[in-house]
Amino acid sequence: MSTTNQALFERAQRVIPGGVNSPVRAFRAVGGTPRFITRAEGPYIFDAEGKRYTDYIGSWGPMILGHGHPAVFDAVQRALLDGFSFGAPTEREIELAEAIIALVPGVEQVRLVSSGTEAGMSALRLARGATGRSKFIKFEGCYHGHADPLLVKAGSGLATFGFPTSAGVPEDVVKHTLVLPYNDIAALEAAFDAHGKELACVMIEPIAGNMNFVRASVPFMTRLRELCTSHGALLVFDEVMSGFRVALGGAHSVYQRLIPGFKADVFVFGKVIGGGMPLAAFGASRDVMRHLAPLGPVYQAGTLSGNPVATACGLATLKEITKPGFFEALGAQTQRLVEGLEGAARDAGVPLVGDSEGGMFGFFFFNQLPQNYATVMTTDSARFNRFFHAMLDRGVYLAPALYEAGFVSAAHTPADIDATVAAAREAFAAL
């Protein structure tokens, strides 16, 4: 082997802050040396030392078909031959917009961008522009990208405006951001009582994947919809992670099944819709989207937006996941994993609970499923970190932080899942 992960990490740290281009990749939460990946194939990734891992991150969600799916590969190759970027409209952008609209009722128009951060930031600006209001609610533990007004943590007490979670974000910029605990109806009602008529929107990860895996409860979501409607605030579903991942119609379709007549107002997508290429989107009804430039006064733009190669990759990915039975099979595989982990933990006397929807899952070293960020952060992190490394040693690549969700792809076979559960059995025994 010509190099090691450690050697690459040292070299990377000289020229890239922390050696990584996105902080969680640095393994700070779990300790140890990040793996430098050289290639990927199906459900596996390979590091610089030639070691193979079963991949449960899938580039943090996009790789729902696994790596190197032939149909996607082919579509990208063909697109490349036609040109990398034009900065002018293409038919493929229309096709992708049409595909998204067909799958998510409530979306009548979309704007394509290059990252979830951009999409979330633009959706917020659109909600503010469309309502003429500045304040908005977000929930503790939900991540909507790293735009300034969204990098906010809760203040003390209920219904307080937040504090920046990052240096470089002025308090003035987050003074309109109200941060509430997830799944807390009383806090939500108090916030609407105090500020309802000033709220442009409420932004939520309906099935949150950035505090491990936490679902919004049905009563909470029902009340949230009622309050938004009665106060004229837009309900923004950030489905960058859950969209086209937990179900073909995203978490929105899950709540539409559970709550009669339910509909969100604004939608944010990313990850799966790019199939691994830089692509994201936000969408809403025509009535909301007409506020966006060039039709309306809300400005938003991007040199590489709707990139022809990225749209080809996204379209090919959506085509595959739309095939009959895709989500049934993926959901069954994911459930097999979570139940396997729970069973192995139970046999070892280790408290562990898990949950999944479609191809997204989470598990906690805890006795019940947490309902909010504060509870997630009280789960056993020392045990999680030991488990993470025990699994990594055994060739299983889980998310390197207890507050991240996991992902199964269509390329994971029952044999892959069973091998992972067997590895977990050993790891639990060693904990």
Ligand SMILES: *Cc1c(COP(=O)(O)O)cnc(C)c1O
């Ligand atoms: C990943 C993610 C984002 C940010 O997307 P990027 O492409 O990383 O900028 C926003 N919202 C949610 C829910 C996400 O999971």
